[in-house]
Amino acid sequence: MTLIDLANPTKFLSLTARVLPWLAGAAAILLLIGFYQAATAPDDYQQGATVKIMFIHVPNAWLSMFVWGVMSVAALGTLVWRHPLADVAAKAAAPIGAAFTFLALVTGSLWGRPMWGTYWEWDARLTSVLILFLMYLGLMALWRAVDDPSRAARAAAVLTLVGALNLPIIKFSVDWWNTLHQPASVMRIGGSSLDRAFLIPLLVMAIGFTLLFVTLHLAAMRNEILRRRVRSLQMMQASQQAA
Amino acid sequence: MSLGPYASYIVTSYTLVAAIVLILIVWIAIDYRHQKERLRELEASGVTRRSGRQATDI
Numbered sequence: 293m294t295l296i297d298l299a300n301p302t303k304f305l306s307l308t309a310r311v312l313p314w315l316a317g318a319a320a321i322l323l324l325i326g327f328y329q330a331a332t333a334p335d336d337y338q339q340g341a342t343v344k345i346m347f348i349h350v351p352n353a354w355l356s357m358f359v360w361g362v363m364s365v366a367a368l369g370t371l372v373w374r375h376p377l378a379d380v381a382a383k384a385a386a387p388i389g390a391a392f393t394f395l396a397l398v399t400g401s402l403w404g405r406p407m408w409g410t411y412w413e414w415d416a417r418l419t420s421v422l423i424l425f426l427m428y429l430g431l432m433a434l435w436r437a438v439d440d441p442s443r444a445a446r447a448a449a450v451l452t453l454v455g456a457l458n459l460p461i462i463k464f465s466v467d468w469w470n471t472l473h474q475p476a477s478v479m480r481i482g483g484s485s486l487d488r489a490f491l492i493p494l495l496v497m498a499i500g501f502t503l504l505f506v507t508l509h510l511a512a513m514r515n516e517i518l519r520r521r522v523r524s525l526q527m528m529q530a531s532q533q534a535a
Numbered sequence: 536m537s538l539g540p541y542a543s544y545i546v547t548s549y550t551l552v553a554a555i556v557l558i559l560i561v562w563i564a565i566d567y568r569h570q571k572e573r574l575r576e577l578e579a580s581g582v583t584r585r586s587g588r589q590a591t592d593i
Contacts, residue, residue: 335539340539340540340541341537341538341539341541341542341545342539342541342544342545344538344545344549345544345545345548348548348549348552349548352552387559388559391555391556391558391559394555395551395552395555398548398551399548399551399552402544402547402548402551403544403548405544406540406541406544504556508559508560508563511563511564511567512563512566514567515563515566515567515570518567518570518571518574519570521574521584522570522573522574522577525574525577525582525584526577528582528585529577529580529582532582
């Protein structure tokens, strides 16, 4: 099966039916291993046991941006290549991305309270991630507000690409401005500054959460394709009844 | 495993992540059932796809 074949929703549905159980199983196994490693990881010499929040905060923060990146590629697919599944992919990803962004914000607050002495600070990193969360909600509202799916797809694609400008701001906010948030410690020039005792569980959790996203995204895309099939059949039914 | 004086923050974080992930999984599963049910109803009412296949066929 080639990539072109996947442009056909029926072939895409057939593929997802085959791969979803394997993806879900792999995600569950990795998350269980990651959770065990996080539970048994040593305390940090400064942060104590609160470092365990990092193992769920960082994967959710990474996914909050990754999902918008996926939606941005899908937006290009809608506007440039007119790929039939591009809008399906973007629309299915938005609520999942919003959930991961919400979790990144809340776990960050719960980590910040004991470490910084505050749940929230209006600094560049926290504020730019909050804006990302609001953009997810705005996009979801846009898809619901516009009745014509092709008009909604184009408007959402434009908004997604405009919103993608926020991604480098989030990434480099800790370098460009003074912030309570620590600078990058995993993906940085010169390699990770994390000890292996923390880095390995973090990477396992990050891969596990990413596989979880791929699983949920494919399942949500399958639902969206079926929803569109329902809509077109209802329209056929209505036109048959009118004739 | 001792979680120290900030155990409540750690436990709340993990519980919240588990709850939201579970909600996502259940929501997607319920949505799938709902769409399949709507397709079965349309199929029962005699509507067929342009390809001639059943509404619920993949």
